[in-house]
Amino acid sequence: MAYKRIIPCLDVDDGRVVKGTNFVDLRDAGDPIELAARYDSEGADEIVFLDITASHEGRDTVVELARRAAEEVFVPFTIGGGIRSVDDAKAVLDAGADKVSVNSAAVAEPSLLTALSDRYGSQSIVLAIDAKRKDDGWEAVTRGGREETGKDVVAWAREGVERGAGEILLTSMGRDGTEAGYELDLIRAVSGAVPVPVIASGGAGSVEDLVEVLGEGCADAALAASIFHFGEHSIAEVKSAMAAAGIPARTT
Amino acid sequence: MTSRLAILDCGIGNLRSVEKAFERSGAEVVVTSEVAAAETADGLVLPGVGAFPAAMERVREQGVDDLIGRSIADGKPLLGICLGMQLLFERSSEGEGAEGLGLLEGSVEPISAPGLKIPHIGWERVTWEKSDPLVGDVETGDDFYFVHGYAARPRNEVDTLGRSVYGEGFCAAVSRGNIWGVQFHPEKSSATGLGLLRRFVEVCER
16 A cells, blocks of 8 residues: 655745745745755655746746756656646656646646546646635635635546546645644545545644644645745654554655 | 666657666666667666557567667666566556567566556555565665556566565566566655666676
8 A cells, every 4th residue: 555645845936946825925945956856865755846937937937847856856746837738748747747737727628637637647647726715615716816716626626537637736725834734624525525646735834734634634645835845844754753643654 | 887778768658757867876878769879788778658569569660679689688787667667578468468578477467456546656665575686675675656557477486576565466576687677666766766776777887
């Protein structure tokens, strides 16, 4: 049985890693490739790069990011941000990325998921969903929460998987960058609804938060940014806490 | 002397990560689809992802099957990675089925893992079945990253170098003489994977 995964996430803006609270108020956290290589050596199971500049600068910045990462990062890595077509995905995968993550482009054109998985296999296709609590459920939002989609998160996750997504990267908008803990009921609701792995994102503030979302939260992987970037906690600390809690963890 | 490896490009999957990982492991690397360019290398690497029948067709079209045959006879080390390991065997039942290189006896069959997701994706522990120049920690085994829907079934148990478990046990690595194959992706398996590649590079230096 596969180990549960710890995935540092690097939000990249104009070539630098940044991290903000609720998708705004960005702090500089260094060079993405240097940081990713460090996480590789410290035991990260995968790396996610989300290029938040891509929306206005086009495909070239993410392709360059993938090319540089392939030279220095020797764990699987995912690139997201600005992937809008099969050609965009091809450029990033050819440059050395293992997976692409799509968000707003899939909301606008859900058939993109099918086109991507037909071409590259669902194992290379991650559907990122940003979830905002609404009434007694969650609504998928895009553009950092500025745009509502009218899609129920659980229904959209199911549809995305049926269309070819091999994994769901699920971010709680209310928790992102707050370090207040993952939104467990959200993560559980989606994990229970889809047959593919769910990567929990948004809210990691302590080692216990990651252990909790992988245990009680039923997530297959936990994604975190701030707690690793600013040296608050190490990946090794998380791995040993996982092992102590009886959660299968790769500790090398 | 730095050993020079040829990564055989049969148009089956992205080879950039394999190339970069070997460079990091101390080898001089050429990625080539030209038999002539590979002929002078100290060792051969056959990577690949995708479907067995289409891959084997490309291997034959490009004359890579003959190249590999000659290199093995000359005593040059060969490492098959992922689909490249599967191609070492006699046949696969993937798609309509196809003949492989036949360097090792046995077939390639779908992973049997009732209730689990296929393809199998993720990090797993590989336990080593015998001592070998490529093997790391024989006592505890090592963790590697896998992405595959099929696995090899060697007819000769002695060819199995490493085993892993997903649903049921499967063959994760093979070795015989100067032939090695790994079902996992060492180029995506962090320091553990680079260690295995480095040991292969060292074998090629001999």
